[in-house]
Amino acid sequence: MTGPAATFGFRDVDPAEKPRLVRGVFDKVASRYDLMNDLMSAGVHRLWKDAVAARLNPQPGEVIVDCAGGTGDMARRFAKMARAAQLRRGGDDAAIHIIDYNAEMIAAGRERGGEPEITWTVGDAQRLPLPDASANAYVISFGIRNVTDISAALREARRVLKPGGRFLCLEFSQPATEALRRAYDAYSFKVIPAIGELVAKDRASYQYLVESIRRFPDQKTFVDLITKAGFSRAGYTNFTGGVAALHHGWAV
Template identity: 80%
Template sequence: MTGPSATFGFRDVDASEKAGLVRGVFDRVARRYDLMNDLMSGGVHRLWKDAVAARLNPQPGETILDVAGGTGDMARRFARMARRAQERRGGPDARVFVIDYNAEMIAAGRERGFEPEMAWAVGDAQRLPLPDACADAYVISFGIRNVTDISAALREARRVLKPGGRFLCLEFSRPTTEALRKLYDAYSFKVIPEIGARVAGDRDSYQYLVESIRRFPDQRRFAAMMGEAGFSRAGFTNYTGGVAALHTGWAI
């Protein structure tokens, strides 16, 4: 490597190469992405996502960014919740923007159908095609570990949020007990790539996804990175014993 490095699973690669490598992974998994999430987690990812949506509590008139939003799984939740709140209290329509670096993921999401509040765009979490202070909330779910520069993505999230805007990041994290870590490691490295091979015909992509989880900062380190990027009250809530964690903060 001649320039700065970035992680790609357990490998360190030239930072300029990571985006293309990650794009290749998601090009390959896009059509089976939602099915694989159900199989790999036994459906538990749906409970985590419901909890994130409840924590966000979308409201009429809000502009919500679902970054690395892929097939729009989270954005649909936000749009429906905002519409229910609008039916109860009135107010303008919410706007939910799904932004993802991978066009194949967006295409797969649009084929599933979408809510009228939703719009879609291809964009880089490190350089969002949006003006400063334009959003009430920024959500990124199982996506930030795939960006080349996590700190840059956090600073960009802060840039596009209005003062007082909410930041929510749902990501795989570090189990809180040694016993759970060992069990989770055994499942991740032995079972998930095998599911990928049998169902999606792609062991390598799911091997990368498992490895990328292990390279991601733990809960406390990521909360510290949020503070460094300018978020106040950075904190986290563990789900399923820390297998996943919701990180939250406020733009100041």
């Protein structure tokens, strides 16, 4: 093992192996990723993502990093909102950079079409192909739990943000009550892998996704990691009782 163990679902693995294992998961699920999100959440993930886009409030001329943005559903929201603001008050086009480690996810996103403001790049969240202090905002949605070193990815997000830049992270989190936690666990472990097997013909990948959520830090622990990475005024907003949470911070 090359260093402290990395998590892959409920397994601890060599950090050097995790990127290959995660890439294998998303190679398999890419073509049905958006459909599975709708089925697993009964469409609620769209409401969460709309709330993230509203909080971001993209503006004309801004440079926005959509990290782990694979299929582009978040980036399309940002592009449309920035263009609507541009029509109201003018300004330059926004530039939205989708950066995703998985080429299959990028390919699936491109097949769905894009907006002129969007560029697509295969890249690593821990080594973004962007200069220092080059972006107005950094968003990562349901991706940070899949990186090998979460703290390294947070530091990299801080590096590419300009002073005053905003950081937003939408991720599955820990339900706020014991009753909800029990119900969510039952649904996650019994229903989601079964849906994956039925629809995507891939139970193992969705078993990993469920397990990876359980290994992710809780809301307050993740706030601490964001603060340690150099962000100010870090905090979070729970969605659906903490099933998901929007974490945020500022680069100052």
